[in-house]
Amino acid sequence: MAIGAMFGMQGCVDHGYDLSQDIDMTMEFGGNLTLPPSSVAPYSMKKIMNLPDDGSSSIRPDGALYGLSAGDYVLVQSGSGSSTTFSVDEVVITNLSAAGANQSIPVNFTVPAGVTLPTFGILIGGNATSSGLVQKIDAIENTVHMSESGVNRDLVSLNRIGTDIRGVFNMWVGMNNSRIDAKIKRGFRVSFDPSLSLEVVSANVDCAFEGSDLVFNADATVSSLDLVIRITGMDCSRLPSGQGLVNHNFIFDGKVTTTGEIEVSGVSVPAGDVSFNINTSFSLSSAVIKSIEGVVNPTVTIDNTSFAINDIPDFLNDGSSNLDIDNPQIYLTVDNSSEVSADINVTLRSVSNEKGLLASVNVGGIRVVPGHNVICISRTGQGNRNDITGNVTSSDLTNLISTIPDYIEVADCQVAVVQQPVEFVLGRDYSFTTANEVIAPLAFGPALTFTYSDKEEGWDEDLEDYNFKRVIISAQTTNTIPLSMTPSVRAIFKDDPNGDRSRDIRVNVTxxxxxxxxxxxSQSSFTVELVSEVANLAGLDGIEYTFAADSPIVGQPLNESQALTISKLSVTIAGGIIVDLND
Structure with a gap:
């Protein structure tokens, strides 16, 4: 401290003379003694923060990474994430039995006398193209029934379903209960319910689906028509009332309708009445609902997570401080592999290892959509990262770190799946993978209060020979730190570890x-007056000074280049001084 150097008058004593044996070298000077002004090295924010060099502190001068200025201080800490999986089981339909799945339709002809090897045309619900004897019958219908009770309650409603339903359609023509070859004419149709999507697995004729109708592309002569088909989907919106998903029961009733022309020829029959039978059947071997387009409500759980706040400067970690952070931000990152959206409510807790729970903030309205989500929970509703997909405003968030905690918990996550139609694959494991991060630019709101203390010691080395009762220290300051500061001072005396003498010193700060x-x-000035109420200030070894910070420039971050510079520091010893020059 420059105050020691200002007492350079000790250099005027010639120690070549041994005056201490006979002469009292104590001298008293009256009046006020003002020492020449000096200055103190700037108190930079970098010095005040005094962050560890290893980067272990959660506070970093990395503002440029978050849309702030280079050197701006930001509290940044990532937390442990979690991963959870959820699914909705496939629906296996077990009740596939039905009446009317098999049909045997008689077809009767009268053969005129003298006709040999006639051609018989059997027209099923359509227009004939065959020459010869033609008999028309109604379209043949086979019923289809599928049902399952107690369907998974995670399925709320179904618009469409993707299925793996295997079915076999068989048709043959019989005469006298024996199968005979028959020509199935081009354009023959096997029609399924229009709500169904189907594909041919195997067939012994040239055919293809047009919509839900299986259409024959060429004439085909077979003793038995064998078709294996797969129902790949169902449009539940086209089903009549009472079918589809009803009160968690699945029901489907449909028909397989056969139309077209069959031709029988080359059969030797006598004159008179001839009877044929058209035999059709449709059976299902298995039925599974594999995917849906509709509303689902799976259970999604997110585990509690936390993240530690490390190596915070003591003056920010003082339990009496109120760090009214202007816009603290908690980032909730969720990778959602499903097609469902969800609304999340969480409880954020700040916890001290010593004091326990410091604050608790409930945050709701967090909407997570399919894919990558970066949700910023902040005081203002705006964050500093450039990858934010959604903002959530929480005006109470600043309470979470008004006192810097040892760690922050993200707890009691409640997930409600949004009840809107989505495409959802059943039986697949979907995931919610979460990560958390706190980002709090050290810019403050109007309720900020904290103190920073330091000491200037070692004065007694220069002042041990001087006794005085009153000292006035005045200073001018230049401040680039966006905080108003009120100084206070405590005197420090040599060999006074308990501060007993300090309690006898009256300190006035203006x-x-x-x-x-x-x-x-900013340019400011302040004055400190130290007055001894009992003896004098002999042995004064320095001062402990404290700056109480408040009234910040709201929203202006602390920066490592900011500093408080004390210039024109002058010391006045008022009311006289006694100098002891005795060795």
């Missing part, structure tokens, strides 16, 4: 330090 910025520094 003036304070106005907030400033790098672009607009």
């Amino acid at each position: 003036g304070n330090i106005a907030a400033g910025t790098l672009s607009s520094p």
Whole structure:
């Protein structure tokens, strides 16, 4: 401290003379003694923060990474994430039995006398193209029934379903209960319910689906028509009332309708009455609902997570401080592999290892959509990262770190799946993978209060020979830190570890330090008066000074280049001084 150097008068004593044996070298000077002004090295924010060099602190001068200025201080800490899987089981339809799945339709002809090897045409619900004897019958219908009770309650409603339903259609023509060859004419149709999507697995004729109708592309002569088909989907919106998903029961009733022309020839029959039978059957071997387009409500759980806040400067971690952070931000990152959206409510808790729970903030309305989500929970509703997909405003969030905790918990996550139609694959494991991060630019709101203390010691080395009762220290300051500061001072005496002598010193401080910025520094002044109420100030070894910060420039971050500079520091010893020059 420059105050020691200001007492350079000790250098005037010639120690070549041994005056201490006979002469009292104690000298008293009256009046006020003002020492020449000096200055103190700037108190930069970098010095005040005094962050560890290993980067272990959660506070970093990395503002440029978050849309702030280079050197701006930001509290940044990532937390442990979690991963959870959820699914909705496939629906296996077990009741596939039905009446009317098999049909045997008689067809009767009268053969005129003298006709040999006639051609018989059997027209099923359509227009004939065959020459010769033609008999018309109604379209043949086979019923289809599928049902399953107690369907998974995670399925709320179905618009469409993707299925793996295997079916076999068989048709043959009989005469006298024996199968005979028959020509199935081009254009023959086997029609399924229009709500169904189907594909041919195997067939012994040339055919293809047109919509839900299986259409024959060429004439085909067979003793038995064998078709294996697969129902790949169903449009539940086209089903009549009472079918589809009803009260968690699945029901489907449909028909397989056969139309077209069959021709029988080359059969030797006598004159008179001839009877044929058209035999059709449709059976299902298995039925599984594999996917849906509709509303689902699976159970999604997110585990509690936490993240530690490390190596915070003591002056920010003082339990009496109120760090009214202007816009703290908690980032909830969720990778959602499903097609469902969800609304999440969470409880954020700040916890001290010593004091336990410090604050608890409930946050709702967090909407997570399919894919990658970066949700910023903040005081203002705006965050500093450039990859934000959604903002959530929580005006109470600043309470979470008004006192810096040891760790922050993300707990009691409640997930409600949005009840809107989606495409959802049943039986597949979907995942919610979460990660958490707190980002809090060290810019403050109007309720900020914290203190920073330091000491200037070692004065007694220079002042041990001087006794005085009153000292006035005055200073002018230049401040680029965006905080108003009120100084206070406590005297420090040599060999006074308990501060007993300090309690006898009256300290008067006038003036304070106005907030400033790098672009607009503030100029202020203050005065400190130390007065001994009992003896004198002999042995004064320094001062402990405390700056109580408040009234910040709202929203202006702390920056490592900001500083408080004390200039024109002058010391006045008032009311006289006694100098002891005795060795």
